[in-house]
Amino acid sequence: MEYPLVSTAWLEANLFDANVIVLDASMDTVIGKEPIVYDKFVAIPRAQKCDLENVFCDLSSTQIHAMPTAAQFNQGIAHLDIDVDSTVVIYDNQGIYSSPRAWWMFKLMGFDRVFVLDGGLPQWLSEERMTVDEYHQYEKSPHGNFQAEYQHGLVCDMTYMLSRFDANDVQVFDARGAARFNGEVAEPRANVRSGHIPGSINLPFAQVLDGYKLKEVEALQELFKWQDNEQTFERIFSCGSGITACILILASVASGHVKAVLYDGSWAEWGSHPQVPISLSPSNHANSSNVKIE
Numbered sequence: 001m002e003y004p005l006v007s008t009a010w011l012e013a014n015l016f017d018a019n020v021i022v023l024d025a026s027m028d029t030v031i032g033k034e035p036i037v038y039d040k041f042v043a044i045p046r047a048q049k050c051d052l053e054n055v056f057c058d059l060s061s062t063q064i065h066a067m068p069t070a071a072q073f074n075q076g077i078a079h080l081d082i083d084v085d086s087t088v089v090i091y092d093n094q095g096i097y098s099s100p101r102a103w104w105m106f107k108l109m110g111f112d113r114v115f116v117l118d119g120g121l122p123q124w125l126s127e128e129r130m131t132v133d134e135y136h137q138y139e140k141s142p143h144g145n146f147q148a149e150y151q152h153g154l155v156c157d158m159t160y161m162l163s164r165f166d167a168n169d170v171q172v173f174d175a176r177g178a179a180r181f182n183g184e185v186a187e188p189r190a191n192v193r194s195g196h197i198p199g200s201i202n203l204p205f206a207q208v209l210d211g212y213k214l215k216e217v218e219a220l221q222e223l224f225k226w227q228d229n230e231q232t233f234e235r236i237f238s239c240g241s242g243i244t245a246c247i248l249i250l251a252s253v254a255s256g257h258v259k260a261v262l263y264d265g266s267w268a269e270w271g272s273h274p275q276v277p278i279s280l281s282p283s284n285h286a287n288s289s290n291v292k293i294e
Contacts, residue, residue: 004103004253005118005214011089012129015045021086023050024135025102026093026121031188032177032244033206036094036122044091044117044124046136048080050102052243064189064241064268065101067155070148073109081142082111091117091124095212100246104262108155109148116250119212126212155262156236158269158276161197169232172200175239175248176267183280188240192271195278197238205244208251220255234259241268 014020024047050056055076058066068076082088088106092099099116106114117124125131164170174196179185181202183194196202208215208223215223224235235252239245242264249260263270270276 004115004250006089006115007118008124008127008129011044011117011124014087017087019083019086020046021080021082021088022047022136023080023088023090023102024048024092024121025050025052025090025099027053027098027243029053030094030097031240032175033094033097038093041133042121042125042131043133043135044121045130045132047091047132048136050080050090051076052098052101052105056102056105063265065243065264067105067108067242067262067264070109070150073105073148077144077146079142080144081138082144082146084146086113086144086146088114089117090114091120093121095120095122096209096214096247096250098243100250101243104154104246104249108151110151111146111148118214123212153261155264157263158265158273161236161263161270162276164234164236165199167234170234170236172197172236172238172263173203173245173248173252174200174267175203175205175237175244177204177206178202180240180267183278187267187271189268189272192268193278195271195280196267197270198277198279200238200279203248205239205247208248214251214254217255220251224252224255224257232259234261236261236263238263238266238270240266242266 022044024043056068058068058072090099090102099120103114103116174181181196187194208220235257237245237248242262245262245266249262252260
C-alpha cells in the first residue's frame with residue numbers, strides 16, 4: 001500500500017479539483033481521549049458527511065460499530081459522487097481519530113485511492129486555512145460509478161481470532177489505554193469484562209500520534225519493532241469497538257507494513273463473551289485450543 005495520508009497543504013492545493021472528494025468522518029461519540037468540543041459547526045470546503053455511526057455501519061448486527069456490508073456501503077456512497085478514479089480524502093474533527101476507520105472501510109470495499117488528512121480539522125484550523133459553516137451541497141443530484149467489491153482478509157471475526165490465537169506469525173495489537181488493557185478500570189460498556197486478549201500487545205493509539213498528526217515513519221517503525229522478523233507477521237488490530245484500532249492500522253501501513261487485519265468486534269465482543277479467555281497480565285498467554293463459540 002502507498003503512504004496513506006495527505007498533508008493539509010496538499011489538500012488545500014487540490015481542494016477544488018473535481019476529482020477530489022472530501023469526506024468528514026467525525027463521530028459524535030469519542031472514547032479514549034478528551035474530545036475536542038467546537039462552539040459551532042465548521043468544515044473544510046467541499047466536505048461531505050461520512051456518517052460512521054448511522055449510515056456506514058451494519059445496524060442489524062449485534063456488534064457495536066460493525067462494518068457495513070457491500071450493499072450498505074453502496075447505498076451510503078450513492079449521494080457522494082464517488083467514481084472509480086476519484087481521490088477520496090477523509091478527515092475528522094479530533095485530529096486523527098475516526099477518519100482511519102472510514103479509510104479502512106473504503107479499503108475493505110476495494111477502493112484504493114483513499115487517504116486520511118494528516119492532522120484532520122484541528123491541524124487545518126491551526127494553519128488558518130479556509131473553512132465553511134455547512135457541508136457541500138451539489139447543484140444537481142450527485143452520482144458516482146464506484147461499486148464495492150468486498151476485500152476478504154482485511155477484517156476478521158472472533159472465530160478467526162481463535163484460529164490464529166497460538167500462531168507464531170501473528171501479532172495482536174490493542175489500541176486501548178493501559179488502564180483498560182490491564183483491567184485496572186471498568187470498561188465503558190455494560191456487561192463487558194475488563195482485561196485483554198491473552199498474548200496481545202498494548203499500543204495505545206495516542207502513542208502513534210504527534211499532536212494532531214501521525215508520527216514520522218521512522219518513529220512508527222520503532223514502535224512496531226517487536227521482533228526481528230515482524231515484517232513477515234500478520235498484524236491483527238483491536239480496541240474497544242473497532243474504531244481506534246484503525247488508527248494503529250493507519251500507523252502500521254504508514255510504517256511500511258502490509259499485513260493488517262481489523263478485528264472488528266474488538267474488546268466489546270471478546271470481553272462480553274464468557275467462553276473466551278482473557279488476561280490481566282501481558283505475559284499470560286492462555287491456550288485456546290479447546291475454546292468453542294456457541
